[in-house]
Amino acid sequence: MSFMTDRRVDRLTSVLRRRGIVLPSFEIYGGISGLIDYGPVGACIRRRVMDNWVDHWTSHGDIVEIDSPTITPEPVLVASGHVGEFSDLMVECGVCGSAFKANHLAEGRHENPDSLNVDEINAMLKDGIECPTCSESKWSDARSMDLMFSTRIGSKKGGRVAYMRPETAQGMFMLYPALFRHFKQKLPFGAIQTGKGYRNEISPRQGMIRLREFNMAELEYFIDPDEPPSPDLSVWDEKISLIADPEGAHAGEYSMTISEALSSGIVRHPTVAWFLVRTWDFLVGVGIDPARIRFRQHASTEMAHYADDCWDCEVGGEHGWVECVGIANRTCHDLLSHEQHSGSNQLRAWRQYAKPHIEIRDILSPNGSVMGPAFKGAAGVVMDALKELVEIPDSMPFALTLADGSSVEITDEMVTRRSEEVAVHGEWFTPHVIEPAFGIDRIIWHILDHGYTETEKEGENYSIMRLNQSVAPFDVAILPLFDKDGMGHIARQIWASVNSMPGLRGELDANKSIGRRYARVDEIGIPWAITVDHTTLEDGSVTVRRRDDQEQVRASIEDVLSKLASGGISTLF
């Protein structure tokens, strides 16, 4: 049995391997650290967690699902900041072992430390930079962090550099123009994407917690920062654990409702508050223990390069408190950066004023018959520059700066000064983005961790995986008490009926004693078991067994099937 090792986490891991839930990848070739497989049972659980997640967000109505490539050309990740952030050179102190980013050490000694290459960094380190920790100066050679998997698109020589995406978020930003059109050019709206992300971790540990290839599920919610959506939070009356920014005005731990958290100023942004509580809803809905969920606000010093405000949702389990969801206000950082790097003008939204702003503008209207002959071919450029002119000079002539930086002299005869009344109906702006990013594998780990229950049964160790039906690998097990006298036949008919119901899956097990089969289905978390016995042959009734307390009731096959279909099976008890 699996109760021989003395740590619960080892026994749980053993169950996961033995029952085909989560296993190390490529094991027959020795395995690769940081890569896992979901086996036949685990893949069902993963699929259902993903489906729950997609349904959770798309049910809002203003959030849609998209799907984009995992291979991402380099310029996208330059604009997002990943290439700069990820290409840092690391060095270690040979005396005390502390590790530093090389460009941080070089600050103050070089105008642009980020531009240094490996050799320059190494030379500079030998030149007497001291370790901030121990003040010695014996450095290891600098080496690149290389946290993204790089590849090439196209032939080796002519190909373009690309990386496996480190997050799915960039796909949503790339699709912003299409989303903006889809939503009739009105904020707020959101897009979700689930899929694989890749980080070439230096030293993955802790099984499913730090992976090199992992399942992500991210939502980008685009809002007008001047009118952030503020849903009514009063309908959530659960108390939520919060750990506020240790450097902020509210430093400390709290247990309060989300509306209290917002009104007290601990949560700073109404839309972020809403995502915190909706994240809480999701996690509880897939079976995470509410008592082991907490939200921790990032201190300004640990915020990601793009984030203006950030909360981690941490879940407690065998590996301590683990960040399972990051909720960040990314502001306009990504869209603005992509606009600058790509030159696209489609990454904005239109803010319609309630009333048009009437502006009286002094303008200089060009006098073509004078300017044409004066500037000849350049006349068009000059007139464009005149149109862009914001500060109208008081006196003539004046020097007008053109788009290319040169300037020309504008004389009184070339223009007519007049006042113009302009109705401005709105303005273009770059939307802000609130991003909840879910680590699905970490969440699945905690679902399994929280569900795994070790009990005793008649003096023997017994384990039950208490999964919510919404994430259980099968909804119901169908067990003929014996596979003879027609019981097996009836069981197979029930099995087929269950499997024909949308969204429902049954598992048939006719092997070995009934007690052993109950144990098997308890171990992988199947919430219900239907047993076909001798009485079934007489009156068409079966027993229904509830996993979590092993209670049993008797009901007709028709009744059980219809209650399974309607989701009301628990009303039998």
Next chain:
RNA sequence: GCGGGCAUGGUCUAGUGGUUAUGACAGCAGGUUCCCAACCUGCUAACCCGGGUUCAACUCCCGGUGUCCGCACCA
């Protein structure tokens, strides 16, 4: 990435320079039982990979990989 421990059927493990390589549980077939891992019979199934030492290596040595513990890292 550094230091240390570990690596034997599906799982947990015993053990040895020459063995038919333990045992338990799980699994399979049959019997038995007739609602909670019962019992009987039989069966399937393992020494992480690559070098070296040796007449002979699962065992000793070196390297790799994986895993665990500490340190570091984790945008």
